[in-house]
Amino acid sequence: MAETVLEIESLEAGYGEVQVLWGLSLKARRGELTAIVGANGAGKTTTLRAVAGTIDPWRGRVLFENEDVTRLPTHLKTERGFALVPEGRQLFSSMSVAENLELGAFTKRAARSYAGRLERIFTLFPRLKERQRQLAGTLSGGEQQMVAIARGLMSDPDILIIDELSLGLAPVVVYQLLATLKQLKEQGLTILLVEQNVHLALALSDYAYVIAEGRIFTEGLPKDLAAKPEIRKAYLGL
Amino acid sequence: MSAAPLLELDRVSKRFGGLQAVNNLSFTINEGEILGLIGPNGAGKSTLFNLINGVFAPNTGKITFDGVDITGEKPFIVARHGLARTHQIVQPLTNMTVFENCTVGACFGKDNKPLQRARGAAEAAIALTGLDDRRDMLALHLTIAGKKRLELARALAAEPKLLLLDEVLAGLNPTEVEHMIGVIRKIRESGVTILIIEHLMQAIMSLSDRIVVLNYGEKLAEGLPAEVASDTAVIEAYLGDPKLAAELEGHA
Amino acid sequence: MLRRPFFYVIALVIAAFAGLPLIGNNVELRESLVLACVYITLASNLNLMLGYAGYINFGSIVFFGLGGYICVWLIYAHDWPLAVSLLAAGVGVSALALIFGLGILRLRGAFFALSTIGIVEGVQAFAENFTPWGGSSGIYISPQVFQPLGGPARALWVIYFAFVAVMGASLYLSYAIKTSKFGLGLLAIGQNEDAAAILGVPTPRYKALAYSASAFLPAIAGGLYFFKSAFIQPSDAFDLTLSTEAIVICMLGGQGTVSGVALGAFLYEQLRGYLLTSSTFANFQLTIAGVLLLLIVLFFPSGLMGFIYSRLPIAKKVLE
Numbered sequence: 001m002a003e004t005v006l007e008i009e010s011l012e013a014g015y016g017e018v019q020v021l022w023g024l025s026l027k028a029r030r031g032e033l034t035a036i037v038g039a040n041g042a043g044k045t046t047t048l049r050a051v052a053g054t055i056d057p058w059r060g061r062v063l064f065e066n067e068d069v070t071r072l073p074t075h076l077k078t079e080r081g082f083a084l085v086p087e088g089r090q091l092f093s094s095m096s097v098a099e100n101l102e103l104g105a106f107t108k109r110a111a112r113s114y115a116g117r118l119e120r121i122f123t124l125f126p127r128l129k130e131r132q133r134q135l136a137g138t139l140s141g142g143e144q145q146m147v148a149i150a151r152g153l154m155s156d157p158d159i160l161i162i163d164e165l166s167l168g169l170a171p172v173v174v175y176q177l178l179a180t181l182k183q184l185k186e187q188g189l190t191i192l193l194v195e196q197n198v199h200l201a202l203a204l205s206d207y208a209y210v211i212a213e214g215r216i217f218t219e220g221l222p223k224d225l226a227a228k229p230e231i232r233k234a235y236l237g238l
Numbered sequence: 239m240s241a242a243p244l245l246e247l248d249r250v251s252k253r254f255g256g257l258q259a260v261n262n263l264s265f266t267i268n269e270g271e272i273l274g275l276i277g278p279n280g281a282g283k284s285t286l287f288n289l290i291n292g293v294f295a296p297n298t299g300k301i302t303f304d305g306v307d308i309t310g311e312k313p314f315i316v317a318r319h320g321l322a323r324t325h326q327i328v329q330p331l332t333n334m335t336v337f338e339n340c341t342v343g344a345c346f347g348k349d350n351k352p353l354q355r356a357r358g359a360a361e362a363a364i365a366l367t368g369l370d371d372r373r374d375m376l377a378l379h380l381t382i383a384g385k386k387r388l389e390l391a392r393a394l395a396a397e398p399k400l401l402l403l404d405e406v407l408a409g410l411n412p413t414e415v416e417h418m419i420g421v422i423r424k425i426r427e428s429g430v431t432i433l434i435i436e437h438l439m440q441a442i443m444s445l446s447d448r449i450v451v452l453n454y455g456e457k458l459a460e461g462l463p464a465e466v467a468s469d470t471a472v473i474e475a476y477l478g479d480p481k482l483a484a485e486l487e488g489h490a
Numbered sequence: 491m492l493r494r495p496f497f498y499v500i501a502l503v504i505a506a507f508a509g510l511p512l513i514g515n516n517v518e519l520r521e522s523l524v525l526a527c528v529y530i531t532l533a534s535n536l537n538l539m540l541g542y543a544g545y546i547n548f549g550s551i552v553f554f555g556l557g558g559y560i561c562v563w564l565i566y567a568h569d570w571p572l573a574v575s576l577l578a579a580g581v582g583v584s585a586l587a588l589i590f591g592l593g594i595l596r597l598r599g600a601f602f603a604l605s606t607i608g609i610v611e612g613v614q615a616f617a618e619n620f621t622p623w624g625g626s627s628g629i630y631i632s633p634q635v636f637q638p639l640g641g642p643a644r645a646l647w648v649i650y651f652a653f654v655a656v657m658g659a660s661l662y663l664s665y666a667i668k669t670s671k672f673g674l675g676l677l678a679i680g681q682n683e684d685a686a687a688i689l690g691v692p693t694p695r696y697k698a699l700a701y702s703a704s705a706f707l708p709a710i711a712g713g714l715y716f717f718k719s720a721f722i723q724p725s726d727a728f729d730l731t732l733s734t735e736a737i738v739i740c741m742l743g744g745q746g747t748v749s750g751v752a753l754g755a756f757l758y759e760q761l762r763g764y765l766l767t768s769s770t771f772a773n774f775q776l777t778i779a780g781v782l783l784l785l786i787v788l789f790f791p792s793g794l795m796g797f798i799y800s801r802l803p804i805a806k807k808v809l810e
Contacts, residue, residue, distance in 0.1 A: 014409070017381070017382035017385075017409070018382055018408065018409035019382075019409055019411065020409070022411065022412075039278075039437065039439065039476060040278055040279035040437065041279065041408070041437035042437075166478075166482065171481075171482050171485055174482065175485065196478055197477070197478025197479060197482055197483070198477040198478050199477065199478055199479070199480040199482065199483035199484075200478060200482050200483045202483070203483040212439075213438060213440075231477065232467070232473060232477070235439065235473075235476040235477060236439055236443070236466075236467040236472070236473070236476060237438075237439025237440040237441075237442065237443035237463075237467065238439075238440075238443050238463060238464060238467035238468075291688060293684075293688070312687070313684075313687045313688045313690075314686075314687045314688070314689075314690045314691055314692050314693060317688060317689060317690030318690055322689075323688060325685075329682055329684070329685035329688075330682075330685075331677075331678055331681035331682055331685065331686070332681060332682075333681060334677065334678075334681060338674075338677075341674060342674055342675070342677075342678045342689055342691070343689050343690075345671050345674055345675070345690075345691075346675065346686075346689050346690030346691045346692075347689070347690050348690075350690075352671060353670065353671045353674070356671070392689065396689065396690060
């Protein structure tokens with residue numbers, strides 16, 4: 001079994017007075033795609049935000065390559081090798097594709113290998129090379145998602161954390177993106193993916209966690225989970 | 239069999255600019271039952287509550303409550319007919335005490351009670367929801383669980399015939415959830431009909447007599463909890479389209 | 491209400507106002523207390539909107555000024571007796587407030603506040619151009635009008651007691667409303683108007699009633715004030731200074747409380763008197779008021795009463 005790159009230990013977090021996560025633990029292993037599934041409101045996005053540092057965890061720990069990064073400010077996490085592709089992409093829509101990618105490489109870590117990375121990214125996403133001067137806000141949904149992932153990759157990450165890949169995208173686009181992710185995974189990138197579509201998540205992950213009511217409801221290898229009624233129970237309560 | 243339904247929605251639709259939030263929705267609630275409303279995020283559940291209690295008026299369709307057409311009536315008039323609701327994001331009257339909050343609810347509800355009688359109803363509601371020990375505490379000093387209970391007590395103090403509960407369990411720890419479920423059951427036993435939106439699936443499935451599933455503002459399914467949970471269309475709405483994964487395997 | 495101690499606290503204040511100047515025929519004290527009465531009347535009635543319903547009425551002067559105009563004009567042009575003219579002023583201005591209120595109370599927050607100023611400007615413009623009201627020169631009434639009251643010296647005493655009565659009525663009115671169901675509804679509106687509506691509070695009706703009610707006694711006070719001066723002109727009658735001061739007083743004393751307003755009015759009047767007579771501050775009176783308001787809003791939002799209640803919780807049982 002591959003080594004653990006990211007580990008979350010008994011994480012508790014919430015917004016204001018409302019607690020959303022009630023003690024969540026999971027691991028993401030090197031070179032694997034780990035999926036997190038669960039109903040809306042279960043805490044998937046909150047988990048990613050707590051890991052990235054967008055919100056402060058209340059209790060528990062986040063360990064990255066065995067280092068405690070729980071309270072590390074977000075921009076320093078990026079320096080360490082985290083890249084977050086947020087839900088809804090959150091691109092700089094009035095900037096060009098190239099500028100968005102440039103902003104992905106803001107850290108010192110990324111600056112080192114900038115030129116080479118940009119070339120590699122354009123190889124992975126030829127469509128983006130064609131449209132590099134186009135304003136990000138004018139691209140299609142699928143192309144925007146490509147920019148979001150590409151921007152994440154520009155920071156030379158050890159772990160790519162993606163919040164909702166398939167949301168609002170046509171199937172053929174999703175397939176293209178997933179094929180690219182598979183390639184990156186084979187090159188050693190660790191991916192943590194939050195995904196709405198359970199079937200999709202199970203089809204491409206190496207390991208999956210099911211969140212319900214702010215906790216891990218069940219976990220396991222995709223083929224094992226697909227057979228059990230647990231997932232349906234997590235989503236529908238029965 | 240029972241008389242006419244307590245609440246009836248007939249082909250109700252609501253559009254916000256380009257977004258069709260609720261589309262041609264019809265269902266009924268019978269007196270004394272607990273109806274659960276579920277559906278993936280953005281399905282239109284909160285909008286539906288807002289349409290029923292008059293915050294928005296529907297574009298088309300009719301809403302009948304206890305035989306009276308309440309379509310598009312202002313919230314305070316709907317309250318007078320005997321309908322009360324709680325909010326997903328609690329709305330306490332912050333600088334008033336728990337007791338004062340409940341008195342307001344009691345004064346302006348169904349019977350338009352005078353101050354004295356309203357106080358009695360407020361006390362009863364506080365007792366039912368277990369807020370006795372915090373009766374004279376300012377609403378802003380309550381914990382989130384307390385505020386949720388206050389939201390419930392205040393709605394109850396109006397002695398409504400129909401209670402709309404909007405995610406009343408969200409943000410509560412397991413013990414508090416247990417307690418609230420008990421309170422909701424007691425409320426039903428006291429003769430109040432309940433329409434409940436909840437994301438805590440196990441809770442809503444065990445509380446509800448019947449379930450209506452909403453997706454993209456339309457009714458996807460309706461029936462007993464067990465029926466709805468094994469309905470393929472419902473499962474697909476929550477778990478996603480299996481065809482997408484199949485296509486992927488095909489290409490792999 | 492008769493069973494609660496605060497009823498008697500108010501009675502005591504009224505008795506003090508009525509009795510103290512009588513001691514040794516203290517005309518100087520009487521005149522300063524007239525001003526206190528005016529401030530307390532204006533601030534208490536403003537409190538119904540500001541402290542209870544949470545609607546900031548910047549233009550409450552319009553009730554005072556318009557009441558003054560109606561009363562003075564009825565006496566000047568139609569020879570009506572004082573008492574009837576005062577009543578007519580009160581009723582007339584309340585009725586107008588109800589009509590205007592139904593319109594402007596659809597607005598919230600800053601928009602409502604601005605519209606109240608707009609009303610003052612509009613009414614002032616009207617008064618300046620309305621010839622029966624003397625246009626911008628105003629109306630002078632002859633000293634003859636004081637004869638039915640027993641001559642000028644005695645008239646001033648009668649007018650003074652009328653002021654005390656109006657002040658007392660204002661305090662009792664705000665107290666009665668606060669302890670009633672209507673008042674509960676207003677307070678709920680002030681806390682969270684949308685939640686109040688959902689709870690069944692008939693918000694449009696209640697707001698309009700509060701606005702109209704808050705006009706009645708200030709209109710009568712205006713009638714008394716300008717009758718006493720025997721002269722009214724638009725620039726005095728619609729001077730926004732007075733309504734701004736009323737807001738400061740409410741905030742200073744503790745908005746939403748009855749005793750706070752009375753206390754605030756009294757203290758403000760003393761402060762103002764000091765500032766006006768002090769050589770350094772004579773011209774900065776309004777600036778000081780503005781700075782005071784800012785400080786209160788930032789650091790002491792519950793005003794004096796909030797401070798007193800926090801140090802002396804038992805006071806809450808007696809005072810309102």
